[in-house]
Amino acid sequence: xxxxxxxxxxxxxxxxxxxxxxxxxxxxxxxxxxxxxxxxxxxxxxxxxxxxxxxxxxxxxxxxxxxxxxxxxxxxxxxxxxxxxxxxxxxxxxxxxxxxxxxxxxxxxxxxxxxxxxxxxxxxxxxxxxxxxx
Amino acid sequence: xxxxxxxxxxxxxxxxxxxxxxxxxxxxxxxxxxxxxxxxxxxxxxxxxxxxxxxxxxxxxxxxxxxxxxxxxxxxxxxxxxxxxxxxxxxxxxxxxxxxxxxxxxxxxxxxxxxxxxxxxxxxxxxxxxxxxx
Numbered sequence: 001x002x003x004x005x006x007x008x009x010x011x012x013x014x015x016x017x018x019x020x021x022x023x024x025x026x027x028x029x030x031x032x033x034x035x036x037x038x039x040x041x042x043x044x045x046x047x048x049x050x051x052x053x054x055x056x057x058x059x060x061x062x063x064x065x066x067x068x069x070x071x072x073x074x075x076x077x078x079x080x081x082x083x084x085x086x087x088x089x090x091x092x093x094x095x096x097x098x099x100x101x102x103x104x105x106x107x108x109x110x111x112x113x114x115x116x117x118x119x120x121x122x123x124x125x126x127x128x129x130x131x132x133x134x
Numbered sequence: 135x136x137x138x139x140x141x142x143x144x145x146x147x148x149x150x151x152x153x154x155x156x157x158x159x160x161x162x163x164x165x166x167x168x169x170x171x172x173x174x175x176x177x178x179x180x181x182x183x184x185x186x187x188x189x190x191x192x193x194x195x196x197x198x199x200x201x202x203x204x205x206x207x208x209x210x211x212x213x214x215x216x217x218x219x220x221x222x223x224x225x226x227x228x229x230x231x232x233x234x235x236x237x238x239x240x241x242x243x244x245x246x247x248x249x250x251x252x253x254x255x256x257x258x259x260x261x262x263x264x265x266x267x268x
Contacts, residue, residue: 001204001225006216026218033190034242035169056167082140084160091135104238108168
């Protein structure tokens with residue numbers, strides 16, 4: 001059994017940040033669960049465009065307010081606590097945080113921890129990456 | 135893109151209950167994500183013994199207080215908001231809710247929605263089940 005505490009991990013190497021978001025990797029590929037699980041915090045007033053061409057991702061809103069736009073259809077959905085979106089079509093999307101958003105995210109295949117967002121908003125598929133550093 | 139709201143689903147057929155817990159199935163096998171994602175609420179004062187012999191499960195505490203005991207080792211870990219446990223060894227365990235617990239749960243392989251807990255605390259493997267009813 002693995003037991004981890006977000007509040008301990010958020011100041012350590014499992015917290016990956018850029019200026020506008022922090023993702024705490026609660027589970028990564030090397031945990032052997034077949035998915036990764038992240039708690040991601042997006043700064044109030046920020047917008048993010050992602051396109052996970054090689055991953056499925058589900059995102060559940062724990063706290064905060066915002067919106068997600070499906071860039072294929074132009075449709076926008078309100079994000080508030082209890083709303084989940086799932087990128088079952090590897091959907092190209094823009095997430096807007098009107099308030100700070102705290103989101104519970106699952107990735108399949110699991111993120112290894114070494115990915116960076118590429119210019120096209122994707123993460124590389126796992127076979128293009130070095131082994132996970134945890 | 136799939137968008138669903140826990141607060142709408144919790145009174146419909148995606149909410150599965152017994153006397154002491156309710157699990158709202160935000161994503162099931164037929165959503166094609168490769169995992170299922172549930173928001174599970176466990177009643178204050180309840181205890182639950184589960185043994186997912188055929189699934190990996192991670193459980194993240196959104197709210198509430200309790201404890202999890204690993205029945206193989208006897209070790210007990212406090213559950214509070216931000217704590218996650220992951221049953222990477224299909225760990226036989228008892229979860230105790232001292233306060234109402236709200237937990238975000240990921241299952242691999244995904245739950246189909248037709249499982250019931252068996253006498254041994256497990257869910258049947260997917261190949262023993264009828265197709266999902268969503």
